[in-house]
Amino acid sequence: MNLDLESINRCVRCGTCRSVCPVFEEVGWESANTRGRILAMKGLYDGLVAGPDVLDSLNTCTTCGICTASCPAGVKPPDMVEGVRRELVSSGIMSREQALLKERLFSSGNVFGDPGDRLAWLKRRGQEGDWLKGDKAKAIYFVGCLNSYRYQDTASRTFDLLRRFGATILADEQCCGSPLVRTGFDAGRLREANVRQIREIGADTIITGCAGCYSTLKRDYPPDLRVMSVPEFLADRLPELDLKPLEMTVTYHDPCHLGRQSGIYDQPRRVIESICRLKEMRASRESARCCGGGGGVRVGYRDLSLRMAKRRLADVPEGVDFIVTSCPLCIRNLRDAGAGRKVIDIVDLVAASIGDSASAD
Amino acid sequence: MAMKEVLEDLRKIVGDGRVSTSMLERYCYSQDASCVRGMPDFVVRPENAEQISEILRLCNKKGIPATPRGAGSGLAGGAVPVKGGIVLDMSGMNHIIEIDIGNLQVIVEPGVVQERLNQALKPLGFFFPPDPGSSAFCTLGGMISCNSSGMRSVKYGTTRAYVLDLEVVLADGSVIHTGSKVLKSSAGYDITRLFTGAEGTLGIITAAGLKVVPLPQARRLVAASFEDAEAAGRAVVDVFSRGITPSACEIMDKTTLEVLRRCNPAVALPESGDLVLFEVDGTNLSVDEAAREVGEACAPVASSVRIAQSQEEMDSIWAGRRLVGAAVSRLDPTKTRVYAGEDVGVPIREIPSLINKVQKISEDLGIAAMKYGHIGDGNLHVALFIDLMNREEWERLDLAADRIHRAALELGGTVSSEHGIGLARAGYMPAQAGAALEVMRSIKSSLDPKGILNPGKLGL
Numbered sequence: 001m002n003l004d005l006e007s008i009n010r011c012v013r014c015g016t017c018r019s020v021c022p023v024f025e026e027v028g029w030e031s032a033n034t035r036g037r038i039l040a041m042k043g044l045y046d047g048l049v050a051g052p053d054v055l056d057s058l059n060t061c062t063t064c065g066i067c068t069a070s071c072p073a074g075v076k077p078p079d080m081v082e083g084v085r086r087e088l089v090s091s092g093i094m095s096r097e098q099a100l101l102k103e104r105l106f107s108s109g110n111v112f113g114d115p116g117d118r119l120a121w122l123k124r125r126g127q128e129g130d131w132l133k134g135d136k137a138k139a140i141y142f143v144g145c146l147n148s149y150r151y152q153d154t155a156s157r158t159f160d161l162l163r164r165f166g167a168t169i170l171a172d173e174q175c176c177g178s179p180l181v182r183t184g185f186d187a188g189r190l191r192e193a194n195v196r197q198i199r200e201i202g203a204d205t206i207i208t209g210c211a212g213c214y215s216t217l218k219r220d221y222p223p224d225l226r227v228m229s230v231p232e233f234l235a236d237r238l239p240e241l242d243l244k245p246l247e248m249t250v251t252y253h254d255p256c257h258l259g260r261q262s263g264i265y266d267q268p269r270r271v272i273e274s275i276c277r278l279k280e281m282r283a284s285r286e287s288a289r290c291c292g293g294g295g296g297v298r299v300g301y302r303d304l305s306l307r308m309a310k311r312r313l314a315d316v317p318e319g320v321d322f323i324v325t326s327c328p329l330c331i332r333n334l335r336d337a338g339a340g341r342k343v344i345d346i347v348d349l350v351a352a353s354i355g356d357s358a359s360a361d
Numbered sequence: 362m363a364m365k366e367v368l369e370d371l372r373k374i375v376g377d378g379r380v381s382t383s384m385l386e387r388y389c390y391s392q393d394a395s396c397v398r399g400m401p402d403f404v405v406r407p408e409n410a411e412q413i414s415e416i417l418r419l420c421n422k423k424g425i426p427a428t429p430r431g432a433g434s435g436l437a438g439g440a441v442p443v444k445g446g447i448v449l450d451m452s453g454m455n456h457i458i459e460i461d462i463g464n465l466q467v468i469v470e471p472g473v474v475q476e477r478l479n480q481a482l483k484p485l486g487f488f489f490p491p492d493p494g495s496s497a498f499c500t501l502g503g504m505i506s507c508n509s510s511g512m513r514s515v516k517y518g519t520t521r522a523y524v525l526d527l528e529v530v531l532a533d534g535s536v537i538h539t540g541s542k543v544l545k546s547s548a549g550y551d552i553t554r555l556f557t558g559a560e561g562t563l564g565i566i567t568a569a570g571l572k573v574v575p576l577p578q579a580r581r582l583v584a585a586s587f588e589d590a591e592a593a594g595r596a597v598v599d600v601f602s603r604g605i606t607p608s609a610c611e612i613m614d615k616t617t618l619e620v621l622r623r624c625n626p627a628v629a630l631p632e633s634g635d636l637v638l639f640e641v642d643g644t645n646l647s648v649d650e651a652a653r654e655v656g657e658a659c660a661p662v663a664s665s666v667r668i669a670q671s672q673e674e675m676d677s678i679w680a681g682r683r684l685v686g687a688a689v690s691r692l693d694p695t696k697t698r699v700y701a702g703e704d705v706g707v708p709i710r711e712i713p714s715l716i717n718k719v720q721k722i723s724e725d726l727g728i729a730a731m732k733y734g735h736i737g738d739g740n741l742h743v744a745l746f747i748d749l750m751n752r753e754e755w756e757r758l759d760l761a762a763d764r765i766h767r768a769a770l771e772l773g774g775t776v777s778s779e780h781g782i783g784l785a786r787a788g789y790m791p792a793q794a795g796a797a798l799e800v801m802r803s804i805k806s807s808l809d810p811k812g813i814l815n816p817g818k819l820g821l
Binding site: 051054 | 381383384385386388389390392393394404406432433434450452453474476495497498499624684685686687688689690691694695697698700749750
């Protein structure tokens with residue numbers, strides 16, 4: 001097995017990560033924190049069998065990166081975890097949930113294995129013909145699986161905003177590949193299908209409203225493509241959006257893959273503060289807790305994932321009307337953990353400000 | 362040992378979900394941050410003293426070793442089950458049972474993390490002063506068991522000074538209290554101090570009453586740079602002579618400063634020489650005066666003196682200093698810090714001699730060493746770093762650590778000031794303790810005749 005021994009050895013086992021790992025906080029066993037996961041890797045190097053205990057240790061990492069932010073030795077555990085997952089998968093070692101996820105994704109092109117039309121939200125508007133003719137455009141709105149299938153109103157609102165600036169969509173968008181890449185698989189086939197369409201349209205910019213898609217598009221797609229998150233894109237165009245103030249207070253949940261991983265902290269806050277009052281969560285920006293959904297944890301360990309989300313909700317300050325975020329996976333997990341409709345996408349807030357009465361309710 | 366039978370007994374005591382025999386879990390609990398290794402047969406996460414009492418009764422009956430463990434951040438193998446048996450992971454017992462400011466104390470479970478206690482105390486204007494570099498993640502149980510301390514021990518003392526009462530489960534399963542809520546007592550042997558620093562060899566701590574003190578109104582930080590350690594040592598003595606007890610007094614050598622700069626390039630640190638950080642605390646008025654006095658004491662021998670200009674600057678310097686020990690890899694990614702010979706202490710006037718001896722050991726053996734520590738209480742941390750894949754470097758490292766320990770003993774010092782003996786330094790106990798080691802052995806055999814509690818540690 002090809003393990004990153006240099007990174008493994010760089011860990012001095014000091015235990016700093018132990019106090020920040022959100023999974024460990026719920027599970028309590030040493031193998032469920034970052035230091036334990038690095039020990040699992042070292043164990044594999046030393047001949048430990050990759051049994052269910054090793055898979056649970058490695059697969060419960062949400063890749064939230066809060067350990068990276070606090071590691072004095074400069075170790076980057078999420079990259080290591082993803083690397084080992086790849087190694088194990090390439091040796092045919094994976095959990096049942098991983099195998100099912102792969103099957104679903106390759107059979108349907110989306111994370112849910114949903115056989116339905118990915119563009120149903122657009123077709124309902126009766127406008128698909130206008131947008132799917134393959135006209136040339138400079139920018140693509142990459143919708144993502146969650147918004148395509150579960151939050152179609154948000155997809156529709158996002159597209160309404162972005163098309164003002166000339167963005168179009170892919171006629172046959174596939175999952176970006178994030179769930180596969182995070183859990184150790186190769187997502188080349190999906191990536192190629194998306195890249196081919198982007199090239200045909202002639203776009204050089206991809207805009208997405210999903211933190212998971214953003215991270216994957218940024219890291220695993222051709223580097224000449226400029227990838228932007230929706231909050232970044234909107235923050236650059238505030239004067240053109242004609243936002244109207246709303247009498248409310250919201251808080252903002254930093255998605256790990258947008259915040260810690262990509263450093264996008266200020267842009268969503270600029271958008272929000274152009275509309276209403278912002279009250280920060282008890283842990284925010286670099287210290288923001290993970291919602292518990294990422295890294296394949298929601299798929300493989302639903303109960304654990306929701307426990308983390310519940311704990312994240314305890315960071316919500318008193319007196320806020322909404323929890324705003326910019327990742328549909330965070331929205332889904334936080335909603336399922338008890339926050340319900342109180343969690344909204346930043347686009348829903350923008351749409352409400354512009355005057356779409358159906359949003360942010 | 363009939364493993365299956367023991368497993369069933371343990372499950373009956375703590376429930377299925379709190380015992381593990383998984384290979385990975387046992388591997389994870391077979392080490393702390395030191396080089397010591399030892400595989401447990403079982404890992405148990407108890408929830409209360411009653412369960413621990415039952416577990417120790419079982420261990421005592423069947424002769425099974427029991428080793429308590431907090432965050433596993435120890436640097437001497439204190440929590441490593443070198444004789445196998447059961448590791449008791451105490452970190453889940455992490456409730457602050459009572460904050461009793463009226464009596465200037467708190468009662469905590471052993472798994473409470475130091476920083477979490479201080480976060481709870483801060484709004485009330487109080488704090489628990491012992492502050493190891495690991496305060497963000499080490500547990501109070503581990504701190505008590507190793508008599509830990511940190512940068513502020515020069516003024517506030519070590520953990521031992523704050524322990525008022527311990528609830529301890531003894532080897533036979535009986536539960537005792539070593540003290541009470543009184544702030545002082547002269548009733549018999551000081552058993553509280555005996556269990557503090559015993560590294561779990563005499564009993565398992567299940568709750569602790571700890572003294573807390575008022576937070577100072579203000580702190581100031583003076584950074585003084587010196588050409589060599591002797592000059593720094595003279596300045597420290599002069600500061601004390603002026604009637605000022607700094608709340609921290611830290612020395613860092615050139616290599617340490619380089620690592621600090623890599624961790625946070627924004628920190629304003631001098632480019633050359635050894636740096637001493639003096640912190641003073643007190644009232645808003647007194648700290649300005651004390652900082653000025655420290656500056657004056659340093660001026661004749663220092664090459665530069667600077668008073669930190671803001672709270673942010675102070676915070677960033679201290680944050681860097683706290684974690685510098687683990688950050689060596691930032692200087693050279695092929696090297697890893699190995700904790701060995703890292704915690705020696707000498708009478709404070711011998712610190713310059715110790716620094717020079719360590720420097721010579723490092724040069725003679727060709728092992729890079731970062732030197733930093735608490736010059737105000739004589740505790741020098743030496744960070745040796747090597748390529749872990751190079752067997753020959755390991756041999757030189759072991760030799761360097763041995764020479765550092767012996768150098769400290771020759772200067773009338775100690776092989777461990779605040780990290781503990783564990784197994785890593787157990788071999789030095791005869792030289793360190795002399796005839797007193799036999800007294801320690803008598804105490805051990807009286808309280809733990811079957812030797813089930815953390816066996817193999819402290820050179821007993």
